Amino acid sequence: MEEIIDLLKFTVPSVIVFAITYYMMKTFFDREKKLKEEENKALSRKDYIPLRIQAYERAALYLERIDPNNMIMRIHTPGMSANRLHGELLKAIREEYNHNMVQQIYMSHRSWSQLKQAKEESIKIINMAAQQMKDHSTGVELSNAIFEIVAKLEKLPSEIALEKVKADFQKGMA
Numbered sequence: 001m002e003e004i005i006d007l008l009k010f011t012v013p014s015v016i017v018f019a020i021t022y023y024m025m026k027t028f029f030d031r032e033k034k035l036k037e038e039e040n041k042a043l044s045r046k047d048y049i050p051l052r053i054q055a056y057e058r059a060a061l062y063l064e065r066i067d068p069n070n071m072i073m074r075i076h077t078p079g080m081s082a083n084r085l086h087g088e089l090l091k092a093i094r095e096e097y098n099h100n101m102v103q104q105i106y107m108s109h110r111s112w113s114q115l116k117q118a119k120e121e122s123i124k125i126i127n128m129a130a131q132q133m134k135d136h137s138t139g140v141e142l143s144n145a146i147f148e149i150v151a152k153l154e155k156l157p158s159e160i161a162l163e164k165v166k167a168d169f170q171k172g173m174a
Helices: 002-065 066-073 082-105 111-130 137-150 157-173
Strands: none
Touching: 002 066, 002 082, 002 157, 066 082, 066 111, 066 137, 082 111, 082 137, 082 157, 111 137, 111 157
């Protein structure tokens, strides 16, 4: 019996010291881990914000570039047929979109949806004008048809989308 008491005299204090040390070390390491995670979050936020800003800048640029008026001025060349201009306009919209697709990661769903809708509606405007053309129509005739359709609109799809994208950006950065 005395041996058990002697054994307990050494083991109980050792277990208590071990438990206290374990608790203190665990608390210390948990606190260090939490500080490290917060530091990593701050660093990732610091990297994320410029990417988000760049995504919205590129979205605004895309919307400006798919404005039918801007595209015609940029793409139309003298002597171009209506069919060729039609194809080049659609190609430009799709290439610009594909080039900027990755930006959706950094943008709100609403903003990206507005951008896609502006793309689709711009394509519709161009296709509507192209359907009015005859087989040997010129690029100038297609341009005029597009300008007529655009003139009837209160606002261009790209302008509507740009306003909403700007509002989302300002809301998200506030």
